[in-house]
Structure formats: structure tokens, C-alpha cells
Amino acid sequence: MLDNYKKEHPQSVNQYMIVQLDGTITESDDVIYKNIVGENISEIHPFFESIHEALQEKNKRHVFSCIHLTDQNNQTIITDIVVKTFDNDKLPMIVILDLTLHYDNYQTTAQVRNESVINSQILELKNDYLQEKEAFKNAFIANFSHELRDPLTGILTFSDILKKTGLNDEQLNYLKVIDSSSSYLKQLIEDILDISKIEAGRLELVITPFDIRELLEDIKKGFKIKAEQKGLELITNFNNNLPLIVGGDPLRLRQVINNLLENAIKFTEVGTITFNVSLNQIRAQKASIHFQIMDTGIGIAEDDVEQIFTSFTQLNKASTYKGAGLGLAIAKHLVSLTDSKISVDSTLGEGSTFSTNINFKLDHNYKLKSIKKTKEIKPKSDKKYSILLVEDSEITQLSILKILASKGNYFLDIVTKGEDVVPRIEQSEFDLILMDIKLPNSYGDEITKLIRKMPDRDHKKTPVIALTARVFKDDLRRYKKAGINDVIKKPFDEDALLSKIEEYLK
Amino acid sequence: MKISKKIVLIGHFGVGKSSLIRRFVEDTFTEDYKVTIGVHVLKKEVKLPETDKDITLVIWDLEGNDDITNTRPSYLIGTNGFLYVFDLTRPATYEKLSNDLDYISERFPKTPIKVIGNKKDLVTNEFIKQNKEVFGRFVDFYTSAKSGKNVEDVFTNLAKALIK
Numbered sequence: 001m002l003d004n005y006k007k008e009h010p011q012s013v014n015q016y017m018i019v020q021l022d023g024t025i026t027e028s029d030d031v032i033y034k035n036i037v038g039e040n041i042s043e044i045h046p047f048f049e050s051i052h053e054a055l056q057e058k059n060k061r062h063v064f065s066c067i068h069l070t071d072q073n074n075q076t077i078i079t080d081i082v083v084k085t086f087d088n089d090k091l092p093m094i095v096i097l098d099l100t101l102h103y104d105n106y107q108t109t110a111q112v113r114n115e116s117v118i119n120s121q122i123l124e125l126k127n128d129y130l131q132e133k134e135a136f137k138n139a140f141i142a143n144f145s146h147e148l149r150d151p152l153t154g155i156l157t158f159s160d161i162l163k164k165t166g167l168n169d170e171q172l173n174y175l176k177v178i179d180s181s182s183s184y185l186k187q188l189i190e191d192i193l194d195i196s197k198i199e200a201g202r203l204e205l206v207i208t209p210f211d212i213r214e215l216l217e218d219i220k221k222g223f224k225i226k227a228e229q230k231g232l233e234l235i236t237n238f239n240n241n242l243p244l245i246v247g248g249d250p251l252r253l254r255q256v257i258n259n260l261l262e263n264a265i266k267f268t269e270v271g272t273i274t275f276n277v278s279l280n281q282i283r284a285q286k287a288s289i290h291f292q293i294m295d296t297g298i299g300i301a302e303d304d305v306e307q308i309f310t311s312f313t314q315l316n317k318a319s320t321y322k323g324a325g326l327g328l329a330i331a332k333h334l335v336s337l338t339d340s341k342i343s344v345d346s347t348l349g350e351g352s353t354f355s356t357n358i359n360f361k362l363d364h365n366y367k368l369k370s371i372k373k374t375k376e377i378k379p380k381s382d383k384k385y386s387i388l389l390v391e392d393s394e395i396t397q398l399s400i401l402k403i404l405a406s407k408g409n410y411f412l413d414i415v416t417k418g419e420d421v422v423p424r425i426e427q428s429e430f431d432l433i434l435m436d437i438k439l440p441n442s443y444g445d446e447i448t449k450l451i452r453k454m455p456d457r458d459h460k461k462t463p464v465i466a467l468t469a470r471v472f473k474d475d476l477r478r479y480k481k482a483g484i485n486d487v488i489k490k491p492f493d494e495d496a497l498l499s500k501i502e503e504y505l506k
Numbered sequence: 507m508k509i510s511k512k513i514v515l516i517g518h519f520g521v522g523k524s525s526l527i528r529r530f531v532e533d534t535f536t537e538d539y540k541v542t543i544g545v546h547v548l549k550k551e552v553k554l555p556e557t558d559k560d561i562t563l564v565i566w567d568l569e570g571n572d573d574i575t576n577t578r579p580s581y582l583i584g585t586n587g588f589l590y591v592f593d594l595t596r597p598a599t600y601e602k603l604s605n606d607l608d609y610i611s612e613r614f615p616k617t618p619i620k621v622i623g624n625k626k627d628l629v630t631n632e633f634i635k636q637n638k639e640v641f642g643r644f645v646d647f648y649t650s651a652k653s654g655k656n657v658e659d660v661f662t663n664l665a666k667a668l669i670k
Contacts, residue, residue, distance in 0.1 A: 046549040049564045050512040053584035064580050066544020066569070078544065103543060111541045114570070118520045118539075121598050 015096040017041070021055055023048065032071055032096055041094065045069045048094075051083055059087035066103055069096070078103035134199070141196040145189045146438075146469045152189070153491040154395035155182045160494040161402050186491055191326040197472070198333045204473045205249035205337050207361065212246050212289070213238065215254060216277055223261045227273055230265060239278035243287050247361030252334045257291065259327040260342075260354050264295035268351070271296030285362045292355040300346040308344070385505050386411045386429065390421055390444060391436040391467065396490075400434065403494050410501075418442025422450050430462055432504055435484065437468035444468070445482035452483035463504040467492075510549075510562040511668045512584050513661075516577065516610070517591040518599040519570025522624040525651035526591065527567050530661050535652050542569045545581060552665045561665045572598070574606045587664045588619040592641070594629045594648070600641045607644060618667040622660055626650040 018027040023041040030036070033044055041048040047067055054062050064081040071077050082095040159178050167175065197203040220236050227234040257275075264273045273295050280288035300308060309332040328342075335342050338358050346352035387410055391397050397414055404410040415424050418439045425433075433451070435444040448464050466479050469490045479487060488500050515523040524542050528534055531550045546567040553560050568581055588610055592600040603621070610619055623634070623641060627650040634642060646663070649656040 045547065046564050047545075047547040049510055049549065049562075050547070050566070050584055062580050062583065064545070065578060068544060068546045107541065107543050110543050110569075114519045114541045115539065117572075118596070121596050125596070 013098045015098075017094045017096075018091050019055065019094055020091060023052060023055065026091060032077070032098060034072065047081070051094075054083045055085065055092050057085050060085050066099075066106075076100075138196045138200045141192055145193045145196075148185075148189055149469045149490040150393040150395050152182060152186055154399050156186070156491055156493040157399035157403055157497075161406065164406070188326075189491075191330060193469075194330045195326055198330065202472055203333065203337070205252055205334075206473060206476075207247050207249055209245050209247050209363070210250040211244060212248075212250075212253075212360070213242060213244065215250055216257075219254060219257055219261070220275070223265070223273075223275075227265055230268075231270070232265060232268055233272045235272055235274045237274070237276045237278075241279045242277065242289065243279070243282075243360070243362060246287055246289075247363060248338075248358070252337075253358070256331045256334050256356075257293075259331040260291075260293045263327065264293050264297065264352075264354075268295045268297030271351070280357050282362065287360045287362050288357050289360060290355065290357050292353060294351065294353045296351040299348040299350050299352055300344065301348050302346075305344050305346065309342075382409075384409050384411060385431040386413070387501070388421075388424065388428075388430040388433045389414045390416075390418070390433065390439065390447065392416045392439050393436070396436070396467065400497065403497055404501075407498070416440075418444075418447050421447050422454065425451060425454065425459055425462075429458070432501060433462055433464045434488075434501075435464050435466050437466050437470060437479075445479050445484060448479075448482045448484050465500055465504065508562065509559060509669060510564055511586040511665070512564045512566060513587040513589060513664060513668075514566040514568060514582060514585045515589045515591055516568055516574065516606075517570060518572050518593065518596075520596075521570060521591045521593040521599050522651045523570065523589075523591050524567050526589075526622070526624060526649060526657055526660070527565055529651045529654055529657045531565070533654070535654075537652075542567055544569055550661075552662055554662070554666060554669070557666070557669060559669055561669060563661060563665060565661075574602075574609050582614070585614060585617060587617060587668050588614070589622055589660065589664065590619055591622045591624050594623045594625050594634070594641075603641055603644055618664060620646040620660060620664050620667075622646065623648045624651060626655055627652050 013031050015031040015033060016027075016029050017025055017036075019025050019041050025036050025039055025041055028036050036044060041051075047064075047069060051062075051064075054060065060083075062083045064083070067079050067081050069077050069079055077098050078100045080097040080099055082093075082097070084093045084095070086092070155178065159175060159182060162175060163172070194203060216236075216238050220234070220238075224234045261273065261275065273293070276290075276292040276294075278290050280290045282288075309328050332342055335356050335358065340356055340358050342354055342356045344352060344354055387404065389397060389400055389412055391400070391414065397416075401412055401414075404412050413424065413428065413430070415421055416439075418441065435448060437444040439447075444466055451462070451464065452460055454460070460483075463485045464483065466484045466487045467490055468475075468487060471487060471489055476487065485504065486500060488496060515527065517523055519541060520539060524540075524546065525535060527546075527548060528536075531548050547564060548567065549562055549564045551560055551562050566581065566585075568577065571577055590603075590607065590610070592603060594600075600623075607619060607621065610617075621644045623645045626648040634648065647656045647660045649660060651657060
């Protein structure tokens with residue numbers, strides 16, 4: 001019965017051996033390894049080949065835990081092995097404790113623990129990898145879009161110039177296609193850049209006082225023509241109680257409204273587009289203004305409403321309507337920067353209504369006269385102005401040269417390297433400097449700092465206008481700090497360039 | 507003359523110590539990870555024709571540990587050479603490489619150590635180049651237990667160092 005119990009409930013078994021200093025086994029109780037007297041301990045298992053050094057020591061006790069051995073039936077046993085030496089002539093003793101059952105449990109626990117640690121490390125690495133990939137994507141988009149701007153400036157400006165060269169009707173029609181394609185491309189680049197800014201968390205509003213009614217009328221003017229061209233009617237209702245001047249970001253507000261109106265016209269074939277703006281409420285120096293754009297277009301299925309605000313999403317898979325699907329994603333984010341959101345009410349086949357309440361600052365110090373009216377400022381037509389262009393892109397140089405030459409009252413001097421700017425200014429007087437920001441081996445804002453430090457007082461006053469695609473809020477702050485007066489955003493067209501130059505050549 | 511030398515593989519868990527030994531001793535590889543607890547001891551004879559000597563490597567495959575100071579001292583008694591193995595794909599396994607090597611050198615000043623970056627099949631040469639300062643300057647061999655790349659060389663190289 002005891003033998004049965006022993007088999008059914010095995011506990012650790014120990015084998016005792018006495019060995020000579022060279023490892024020869026002189027005595028053994030043969031509990032695990034049988035008939036081994038006379039053999040060298042090294043022959044039992046490679047483990048024992050490594051303990052010869054320990055056998056030579058005097059009066060020591062070494063315990064080797066969790067040693068995997070193979071028994072004479074070729075079964076793995078997991079053991080603790082005690083090697084005991086003595087300080088007299090007594091031979092060393094080796095005890096093998098078979099603890100297989102105990103260590104099997106430990107093996108299971110260790111397996112779970114290690115796998116969990118390794119998996120979490122791999123997950124962390126995957127996250128790092130995804131973040132790096134995201135950063136690379138954003139940098140790639142920013143750089144790639146930036147590189148597209150110079151050639152696009154060339155297309156836009158030369159298209160303008162070409163228009164004035166006495167083209168026939170057929171040629172003018174071709175030019176219209178170039179114009180519309182390049183404008184679309186320009187918008188696409190702007191949208192891609194905005195999305196990359198949003199994803200990088202760098203899109204911020206630039207709050208400034210502006211005339212909201214003027215902005216709405218301006219938008220209305222542009223879209224009335226667009227709607228009419230498609231045979232649609234644009235109805236606008238701008239409530240009379242709207243504040244005159246509000247604090248907000250007029251460029252971004254225009255972008256949101258433009259996106260919503262563009263979509264309304266794009267997805268409506270017959271009927272009307274209604275654009276309503278009303279004052280929601282005024283509270284604590286804030287005005288909440290309600291914007292609503294209704295169309296009688298194709299509408300959106302209830303299940304698809306959430307999707308339309310996702311980047312690169314176009315519900316119309318048949319590509320009937322062109323577009324990258326970025327506009328609404330950008331609009332949604334811009335509105336969210338004002339702590340608001342865009343709501344959609346739509347019925348498939350009947351039309352959609354997009355509405356939002358946007359908060360604007362109200363300040364009694366906002367005065368209409370403080371808002372720049374750039375269009376009214378013109379240079380004296382009889383005066384010749386000398387302009388220095390600091391620009392390494394040949395396309396941009398040529399574009400600016402052609403635009404200014406067509407006006408007849410500008411002298412243009414060009415330098416392509418940052419280090420040539422100060423010496424050129426020392427030699428000649430300029431009324432205005434157009435400064436590219438990203439130059440080979442130098443930056444326009446750094447060069448402007450040098451100009452502002454020049455001893456001649458006149459150089460400190462010469463207007464410097466940056467030509468750049470980098471117009472993040474912190475970039476603009478840096479330019480201002482360096483002494484740059486204003487920025488012309490690349491890609492620009494003839495109007496954008498001339499109006500900015502004329503603003504400073506009083 | 508029969509020469510037997512004890513070499514110990516040391517490093518974090520999951521870096522491929524057992525796989526390297528299995529590739530060297532049995533020339534096999536498995537993707538399944540089975541954690542090593544305690545010690546597995548295997549041996550293999552290495553022929554060194556240029557020295558006219560054969561050497562038996564008694565290879566101690568120690569359980570992985572993310573803290574080298576927790577290694578049981580008894581495992582290291584009589585060690586003739588170390589192979590420090592880390593996983594090229596997991597920074598946690600080489601973040602303390604320099605400290606770990608100092609720890610071994612201080613306790614076993616005359617014992618050769620070879621440093622192995624394993625799982626080479628999972629990283630690019632560019633990655634290795636970029637990490638020259640992180641681990642590259644310490645590494646003696648980049649290995650892949652999976653493909654067998656450099657595995658034989660690691661053990662042969664250490665064997666040669668042991669009989670010098």
C-alpha cells in the first residue's frame with residue numbers, strides 16, 4: 001500500500017553520493033541514478049563536468065538550484081544539487097534533490113510572466129514606431145507641400161501675366177483650365193497642410209478684431225456667382241443685430257464657411273442654398289453667432305453622418321464629385337478650437353443642414369478704424385520704388401520680376417544667398433525688402449535681425465516682407481521678433497504680392 | 507589532450523540564449539518561446555584545426571534575468587567564458603548593457619566575454635548603424651539563431667579565446 005501511495009503522491013527524492021576529488025563515484029544510494037559506483041560523475045550529466053573546481057575546495061557547501069538533468073530513462077528531472085566538501089580527509093558528498101514537481105509549477109508561472117513582459121515591451125515599441133511613423137508622415141507632408149509652393153507660385157503668376165498678353169478666345173479658354181487646376185491644387189495643398197497641422201496639434205487660431213458683416217458680404221459675393229453658374233439660387237439672411245466688430249480668426253472663419261458652402265453647391269444639382277447668420281446671444285463679452293447652411297442636395301444617410309468629418313473620406317465612392325475629403329475634417333477641427341461643434345441634419349435625397357454656434361470676443365476697444373483697409377492704400381504712381389528680393393528659387397524670382405516689371409514703377413534687385421544681403425544693402429538704398437525665409441545655409445528671419453542691427457537708421461525702417469509657406473503661430477511670432485513687418489504666404493498670385501507691397505510703399 | 511571549459515550564457519529573458527545553444531548544438535530552431543528556469547547544461551566539442559586542439563564546451567544556459575545582480579552566484583563558479591546575449595529588437599534588453607558588462611568584468615576580471623546582438627534577422631543594417639553608440643561599440647557578433655548566422659563563429663571564437 002505504501003508503495004502505491006508513494007507512486008500516486010510522489011514527493012521529492014534525494015540521491016546521496018560520495019565522490020573522490022577527481023569525480024569518481026565511490027558510494028551511491030542509487031535512488032535516481034542506479035549502478036553508478038566506479039563511474040566518473042562527469043559521465044552522468046555535463047552539469048557535473050563543471051563542478052570539479054568546487055570539489056577541490058575545503059569545507060564548502062554549494063547549492064545549485066533548479067538544474068535540469070536527464071535521468072537514465074532519458075526523462076528530464078529538475079533538481080537542486082548540493083556539493084559539500086570537508087576540511088579533513090573526508091571525501092566530498094553530492095546530493096541530488098529531485099524537485100521536478102515544484103519547478104514545473106514555477107516554469108508555468110515564469111512562462112506567463114515573461115511572455116506578458118515581452119508582449120508589453122513589444123507593444124511599447126510598436127507605439128514608438130507608430131509615433132515615429134506619424135511624425136515622419138507629418139514632416140513629409142509639410143516639406144513636400146512646401147516644395148510644391150514655388151512651382152505653383154510660378155504657375156499662378158505666369159498664368160496672370162499670360163492673360164494680359166492678348167490671347168485669342170481659344171487660348172483664354174485653355175488658360176482658364178490652367179487657372180482652375182492650379183487654384184484647385186493650391187487649395188489641396190493648403191488643406192493637406194492644415195490636416196498635418198491639426199494632427200501635429202499645431203493649428204491655432206489667430207484672434208484679431210474684424211468686421212464680420214463685411215466678411216459675410218464678401219463671402220456671399222463669391223458664392224452667389226458660383227451658385228448661379230450651376231443654376232442654383234443662393235439665399236442669404238444676415239441678421240441685422242449682428243455685432244459690427246468681433247474678435248476672432250477671420251481667415252479661419254472664412255475657411256469654415258467656404259467649406260460648407262462649397263460642399264452645399266457641390267452636392268446640390270437643383271434648388272437653393274440658404275445661408276443664415278444670426279446672433280444667438282451675448283454674454284460676458286462674448287457673442288455667440290449662429291451659422292446655418294441649408295441645401296436641397298443629395299443628402300447624407302443617417303449612418304454616414306459621422307464619417308463625413310473624417311479626413312480623406314468621400315461618401316460618393318463613384319467619384320462623381322471631386323475632392324480629397326479634407327474640407328469638413330478641417331472645418332470640424334477649426335470650429336472645435338472655438339469650443340463649438342458642427343451639427344448636421346440631413347435626409348437622403350432631400351438635402352442637408354449644417355449649423356454651428358461660434359463664440360467671438362466682444363471688446364468696446366474694438367474700433368472699425370483700427371482694422372487695416374489694405375485695398376485703399378496705393379503707392380504714388382509717379383514714383384519709382386527700389387525693391388530687394390532675397391530668394392533662391394528661380395521660379396519665384398522670375399514670377400516676381402515679371403509681376404513688378406508689368407507695373408513699370410519698380411526696380412528689382414535680386415540676391416540668392418543670405419550672406420550677400422547686408423553688403424548689398426550697404427551699397428544701395430531699398431524701399432522694401434522681400435525676404436524668403438528658407439534660404440540655402442541661412443534663414444530670412446536671421447538675416448532680418450542683422451539688417452535691423454545695421455548702424456544706418458534708415459535700414460532699420462526699411463519694410464521687410466517675408467515670403468514663406470511657414471506661417472504657424474510661433475513662426476509668425478519669430479518673424480515679428482526678428483523685425484519682419486509682414487508675410488506673403490506662398491504660393492501667392494499677382495494680387496496678393498502687389499497689394500502687400502503697395503500697403504508698405506506709402 | 508582533453509580540454510573542457512565552462513561557458514555561461516547570460517542576458518535578459520527572451521533574448522534567444524537557448525535558441526542560440528540549440529542552433530549550435532543541434533542545428534535546430536523553433537519559433538515557440540519556452541522560458542528557461544534555472545539552468546540547462548549542454549556540451550559540444552569544438553575542433554580548432556589551427557591550434558590542433560579539441561575543446562569541449564560545457565554550455566550553461568542560465569534563466570534570463572532583467573537584473574544581472576540577481577544571478578545566483580553558484581551558477582558562475584568555475585566559469586571560463588561568458589556570452590552576453592541581448593535582443594536587437596527590444597531596447598529593454600540592452601539599455602543596461604554597459605553596466606552589466608562592468609558588473610561581470612569586476613567579478614571575473616580575467617574571464618573573456620563576448621557580446622552578442624541576437625535576432626539580426628529582424629533588424630536592418632541601417633538600424634545597427636544608427637545604434638552604434640547605444641550598443642554597437644560593445645558588440646562582438648550579430649547573430650540570428652533563426653537563420654544560424656554567425657552562431658558557429660560565436661562559440662568557436664570564444665573557444666579560441668579560452669585556450670590562449
